[in-house]
Amino acid sequence: MATYRAFEVTGTRHFRLVDRELVDPAPNQVRVRVEYCGICHTDVLAAEGLRMDPERPVVPGHEIVGVIDAVGPGVGTWRIGERVGVGFLAGHCWECEPCRRGDFVNCRDQAQTGTTTDGGYAEVVYARTSGLVRIPDDVPAAEAAPLLCAGLTTFSGLQQIDSRPGALVAVQGIGGLGHLALQYARSLGYQVVAIARGREKEPLARQLGAHHYIDSTEQNAAEALQDLGGASAVIATAASGASMSPLVAGLAPRGRLIVLGAAADPIQVNTGELLFGTRTIQGHLTGTPIDNEDNLSFSAAHGIRPRIEVFPLSEAPKAYEHMLSGGARFRAVLEAGV
Numbered sequence: 001m002a003t004y005r006a007f008e009v010t011g012t013r014h015f016r017l018v019d020r021e022l023v024d025p026a027p028n029q030v031r032v033r034v035e036y037c038g039i040c041h042t043d044v045l046a047a048e049g050l051r052m053d054p055e056r057p058v059v060p061g062h063e064i065v066g067v068i069d070a071v072g073p074g075v076g077t078w079r080i081g082e083r084v085g086v087g088f089l090a091g092h093c094w095e096c097e098p099c100r101r102g103d104f105v106n107c108r109d110q111a112q113t114g115t116t117t118d119g120g121y122a123e124v125v126y127a128r129t130s131g132l133v134r135i136p137d138d139v140p141a142a143e144a145a146p147l148l149c150a151g152l153t154t155f156s157g158l159q160q161i162d163s164r165p166g167a168l169v170a171v172q173g174i175g176g177l178g179h180l181a182l183q184y185a186r187s188l189g190y191q192v193v194a195i196a197r198g199r200e201k202e203p204l205a206r207q208l209g210a211h212h213y214i215d216s217t218e219q220n221a222a223e224a225l226q227d228l229g230g231a232s233a234v235i236a237t238a239a240s241g242a243s244m245s246p247l248v249a250g251l252a253p254r255g256r257l258i259v260l261g262a263a264a265d266p267i268q269v270n271t272g273e274l275l276f277g278t279r280t281i282q283g284h285l286t287g288t289p290i291d292n293e294d295n296l297s298f299s300a301a302h303g304i305r306p307r308i309e310v311f312p313l314s315e316a317p318k319a320y321e322h323m324l325s326g327g328a329r330f331r332a333v334l335e336a337g338v
Contacts, residue, residue: 006122007316008057012049015317016057022124025072029126032084034336036310037120038063038145039323041176041239042088042262045115047320060320061120061334062088062113063145064127065135075129083135084127085296087148088286090117091128104130104288121316123336133292138300146176146306146331147299148292154181154235155295156287157258158188163232165189170231172221172247173238174201174208176323177260179330180306181235182208187302193228195221195247216243225250233258241265253277258284308333 002022009015025031039061045051046060064086071078078084092099092107099107111117111128119125135144154177161169170193171181178194185192186209193212194205202213214224225231230252236244241263248257248269259267259281273279287295298304307330311319319332 004123005313006059006118006124007313009047009060010055010057012054013047013317013320015047015320017314020122020124025070025126027073028075028129029072030068030075030078030084030129030132031070032064032066032086032125032127033069034064034066034120034123034125036065036142036145037061037334037336038149039319039328039332039334040088040146040149041323042149043114043320044324045112046119051115058115059118059120059122059125060114061122062086062115063149063333064113064120064125065141065145065148066125066336078129078132083141085133085135085144085148085292086113086120086125086127086131087133087152087289087292088113089131089288091131094130105285120336121313121334123313131289133289133296136296136300139296142308142310142333142335143305144296145333146308147180147296149286150176150306150331151180151299151304152287152292152295153177153260153284154237155184155298156291157181157235157260157284158184158233160258160282160284161233161256163190166191167232168193168225168228168230168252170195170214170225170234170247170250171210172196172234172236172244173261174205175237175326176328176330177237178235179208180304181237182210183302183304185209185235187298187304193225193231195234220246222246222248222250231255235260237261239263241267245269248273248279248281251277251279254279256280256282258282260284306331310335
């Protein structure tokens with residue numbers, strides 16, 4: 001019986017390396033030999049027991065790059081040997097009302113890779129074809145992995161702004177999401193402001209594309225943004241509602257706070273800050289697989305690259321803890337072949 005290795009998790013951080021039977025893919029699925037899998041903060045949903053049934057084993061990981069090695073019945077356009085990616089959304093159903101209206105991100109019958117269905121902390125993953133992303137040859141596989149989630153989320157989040165080139169756009173946080181958001185915002189032609197804690201982060205922020213830097217420990221970030229003319233948008237990536245809340249006052253008229261970071265505490269805002277200036281707070285999850293292909297092409301064309309640390313699959317629990325501690329600079333990536 002052929003098998004492959006995978007890290008299952010149950011309860012709270014109970015990782016276990018197991019051998020699983022290698023089976024044929026189901027209809028409209030492919031089997032993918034995993035090359036690399038990024039470790040994302042959203043993996044806490046699986047690893048910290050935050051699922052509906054935390055005692056059911058699941059394989060975390062949703063920034064997956066690999067090669068198709070088998071296709072199931074009904075698969076038409078995907079071929080053995082193609083390099084593909086799988087992101088957080090595991091493939092839309094095509095049949096629910098949101099899908100019928102073209103809103104594939106909000107499909108009602110869509111699993112979440114690495115949370116409600118097995119993900120990429122493994123040598124093999126099975127995936128719906130509607131969730132597959134083609135990986136360009138000019139994007140290295142290890143770097144493509146974080147772009148499938150962190151990259152797509154920030155790139156598509158910036159598409160929500162609808163502002164002219166040269167508009168002032170701020171990025172709150174210089175971490176796994178923020179270090180990519182700075183690069184995308186600069187490449188999209190915006191005047192970019194980085195907001196972070198500590199003056200020591202300024203050189204890196206400017207290297208990544210920031211024209212301006214606001215140290216939120218020394219300055220009132222909203223006032224500093226207004227001194228620059230007000231932000232058309234703030235891309236909020238730090239997982240802290242308390243740090244996002246004051247930034248609404250730094251928005252220009254019709255400005256948007258685009259929330260990408262999932263925080264445990266709420267965002268609090270004075271209604272006057274929304275009403276006077278017609279400002280908006282908007283959540284943004286991710287994008288579709290074809291959006292992801294646009295993201296990868298744009299990243300390759302503009303030299304946008306995640307900064308990664310690579311760990312062997314055998315060290316998946318260690319790599320997860322490294323991410324959770326905030327020590328990763330800036331994305332931890334598992335290599336499945338070692």
